[in-house]
Amino acid sequence: MPDRRILVTSALPYANGHIHLGHLVEYIQTDIFVRFQKLRGHRAIYLCADDTHGTAIMIRAKAEGRSEHDLISGMREAHLADFAGFQIAFDHYGSTDSPANRTLCGEIWQALRDRGLVVSRDVQQLFDPQAGVFLADRFVRGTCPKCSAADQYGDSCEQCGATYSPADLVNPVSTLSGATPEVRSAEHLFVTIETLHSFLETWTTSSGALDPRIANYLAGHFLGEPLRDWDVSRPAPYFGFEIPDKPGHYWYVWFDAPIGYIAATSEWCVAHGESLAAWWHRGGGNDPPAEIHHFIGKDITYFHTLFWPAMLEAAGLALPTKVRIHGFLTVNGQKMSKSRGTFLMARTYLDHLDPAALRYYYAAKLSGGIDDIDLNLEEFAAKVNADLVGKVVNLASRTARWLETTGLATTYPDDGGLFARAAADGAEIAAAYEQCDFARAMRAIMLAADRANAYVDAEQPWKLAKAGAAAAEKLQQVASVALNLFRQITVYLAPVLPRLAEQVGDLIGGPIRSWDESQQPLVGLPVGPFQPLMRRVEATQLEALLAAAATQPPSPATLPPQGTATMTESATDSGEPLAAEPLAPECTIDDFTKVDLRVARIIAAEEVPEARKLLKLTVSLGGDATRTVFAGIKGFHEPAALIGRLVVVVANLAPRQMKFGLSEGMVVAASGAGSPGVFLLSPDSGALPGMRLH
């Protein structure tokens, strides 16, 4: 069979935040798919990159008092470390802020220009005069013009459901500076994708790239009417690429982000002496033509199924073979939530648990559909322990030791057809992998493990071992069968559990390189000393994970957009913290006003290596007023994540000489019974350093 050439991408993670377990659904899914294709002998490359541009990056960099490039290079390191921890094996990991991407953006832009698809138009937008930037809808809040509900987003009201322009808001406020935004007019460039309407209609419905449900959704929501022009530029200041033929204007982040797929390919090609044209140009005599598979989450469906193919079509580039869309992750049946302590970062997970456990659990849950998948922690532990530890790894654990001295039998014994049966199942398992129905693949694999365990039980090798020399040959045969069945299963699991596959190679037969190794048993080979291959998931580990998640500092980057709070949880709040620390004696208003509490911004934070509990913070009270404060929050807050945060400080506290320096104030934080940790207080957005608490 002719090998396929398969280019695979995951959506580019935004450089504004760290990787969490929701992101990992996609990267693990994609990684399994790519590893499977490689194991099958196909030419597959897995490409990804950091998505680095846009307003959010610019604002965060400003808040943290550093350059955008500093911010995105730091985040890139963090992303790569998290991915490596989960054994996500990219062939290349680029950045949308790369020269290659700038060049490709220019080329595609020129193609759009040449086809007359770019038009210019003035847009009225709110401008923050203090921050000096145009404001995206979500950076403006104000009173709903319809129902007068306070503190609503710039584009819609969560109280009455009305939609409007941010300019219609009553008393609009910039969430960046607290200033009152003003309406300004600015020129924007648009792509008239309506010109490609009939192409998109055809492509979405009959290219085979999309699930019919998605095609139907697009037909209903977008393609049933003329497509609106797509706004692809932003006026300065903006962090991104300046448009060459439009100085002072930048490509909108969603223009250059998908082109990052091509840029990453380009960089990979340079490193491997390949031609970019062989992957992204149409026809060109490439044999076989490259397949392009994009894995994305359902939230970015329309960028990848309308704008992106439209851009590729206009530029004459290859179109996606498949856009594979997955759902979101819930934890214990609910959205990941900071307040419930279920907002699980990749790093936090890695601190407590084996990445293989999550890879397997996700594989067992993913069936290729767009439904959300749930990480139920109890089920997670039960499934990993029962399937991987109890069934699969246990096969080796219970038989390998009998072969340490003798090695595998020189001819494969009669096993009642077990190996042949599982070998035959390989076709169905492969088909399931190919369709991204990993859940079906895992079920089929576990059936093979069940049959193997039943075989061991029936043959009772432990009795043969006691029978001594008389039964030695039979014992070797039984153990050889069991170990072969085990290795066969690990071949099937190799795309999901690459680490296990490696370790099994050390035990017996060398590295697993090909799916075909599931078709032939091994004979006559030495067997290495058995070492534990995978540990059980313990309840205490899960508890530690949740405790760590609960005390994570809420990094602004990872916070979901702040909706109107619906405080429904107070009814169930425990009385424990109050009981543990009863109220202090009554005080007067004069007593209170002696304490001068101020909003301050953390502008520097560093470890104090010799201190057990202290971090050294520099806080700004606005203007030139800064203070050095030692805060007892070490271990609960990462210094880097604190920078830029607003906190509350006791500003008139008498300075105190500490072992490590002079502390000129105190950062206010909550702690007590009920939950370990120290919780910093943050003012509502809009508060400014120097404001007093009254």
Next chain:
RNA sequence: GGGCCCGUAGCUCAGCGGUUAGAGCAGGGGACUCAUAAUCCCUUGGUCGUGUGUUCGAAUCACACCGGGCCUACCA
């Protein structure tokens, strides 16, 4: 308001027109002791959300309704 998805054993799900509806986990009983208290055998448990229809035959198809979710919205 519209669109889509889901509703099958306590839990997670498979089955998607054809014999008495299945698996894993959980529960109950037994076996075994090689193994990370793992494994194996037996077993309890379901009016397949409700109703009407199509059919020789429906969990499986159609329609309506109920319940849950997602998306989107004064126009699909």
